[in-house]
Amino acid sequence: MANVRFGIDHPVVTVRDFDRVRGQFKNLGFTPNPVGYHPWGTTLSLLMFRDNFIEIIAVNDPSKFGTNSVNGFCYGRNVGKFTDRVEGLGLVALHSKDARADHAALVESGLQSQGLIDFRRNMTKPDGTPDVAVVSLGLFLNEKQRDVSNFICHQHRPELIWVPAWQDHPNGVVAVTAVTYLAEQPLDLAQRYIAFYGEAHVAQSKDIVEADTGCGLIRILSPRAAAEYYGSIPMPDWKGDTQPHGIGLTVESGTPAVLESLWNSNGVDVLRSARDTWLISPEQCGNVIMEFSA
Template sequence: MRRGLDHAVHLVRDLDAAGEIYDLLGFTVGSRNQHPWGTHNRIVQTPGFFIELLQVAEPAKIPPHDGAFFSFGAFCKEHLAKRGEGLAMLVLEGSDPAAEKAAFDAAGAGGFDLFDFSRQARKPDGVEVEVGFSLAFARDPVPSDMGFFTCKQRKPENFWSPQMQRHANGVTGVLGVVLVADSPADHVSFIDTFSDCSPRRATEAWYVTQTPRGAIDIMTPALFTERYGVPAPAGEGLRFAAIRFTTPGAADLRRGLMARRMIEEQIEGIAVVPPRAALGATLVFERTEEAPSA
């Protein structure tokens, strides 16, 4: 079943400082949540997609990888130590975790146990509720510097909040994510398996996968820098470079971010927040036309 974008994990060292930066960027940022294995997060929601700002807050609680057990906390701890702050994991929307695991295993892109967990969350009105998730992990057969899994919400009514999806920057949704690789063609088969959507070759240096929610672009680091005017993350295999958002107010947002010295590049129709200003991530805001009123 074709899988759309669900969320992105943005690893940071100081969760409250990261929340302040996203607030300066005009996002509504959720309160702090805790995982039972020692990571804490704060959530930035758009319809059907969110950014998970994540800190390794209690490293002593994090279990190690063990055979088929994929330790989410250990991956984040290792990635932060090796690569520093930035986008680290791409998550697609899950619907049948067992079937997704079976598909990943059959393609040589799995081998991990399913993982279910719950945690407490606080709604905008302050009421505490339980949220739950079922995860199916995947891995790129070509060694890559990012993680992948699908996520099925077990209590979506407790997680999604229209109030938390209203942002001062006017963002109305996610347009896509941008991954970089020295040889994009080497990763096309994996992205096909992971998303169940066929990548399309735009150029030798660029492949586009259109999912039910947002696009997954894979391009060379050189093309990424040419298009967005900022450096691509270094590393091996696939690297998670950027998230693209849609907003009718990109021009006003760009002026405001320039005043705060959070962007430098002048690219027609978009505002690009570089890694130096967004804790290792590149955030792209693209202009869209507002829908006509009924």
């Protein structure tokens, strides 16, 4: 599953207690990469796969809010506003190899943008030496349904991110294959993803809207469809907010035979779904339902 233009690059799990949630993902059998820092006051760690990854992020220094602001928007302050309300699946980054051209094309398609951000992030390579990642982001935040928002992400030095040593996880996970949202009216969000992917790549019904990004699915479920899909697993705690929001990530393991033994050893409670996948509740995963498929 090679990543393509606007494929799922990385979902962002946004939390308050960074160390606790990073530890939860270790219990699930992931090997997070070394902790890094954004210039605008957030800290992060990545769960790297061959073509995409999961980012865990939290605020570590709010005094840096305002750094790299564009038109009044500050990424760090946006993270802080999110965690003031809730924790869990916030932004979802989409893959880009040319942020400026892709940004212009999406604006032309009718999507509202908050602008482009270019920044550098200090990081540590597997051998312990320091280096600097160079990144461009194109912001496409959904101002009407704020928790179904995206940005495009262009890594100018991808060799510093897609490091083979960081892609070896005890749970055998090789990819994020789906991001799932909950919405009272999924069809209200269909046009957003048609703007990204074209009508031919967005399946629509009353209860399910599903966009094929070319590197994983973006799935929007009604409450009825979500109850059917996840069964008895509780939904993430969104503090009573009924606006559309992220609820789950699906990942694929190349070594499914090891999963249940690994989780038993680590004290992880797991449920087998009707689709023969494994479901892990949000309280064990940073307020996100994790689904593991073989």
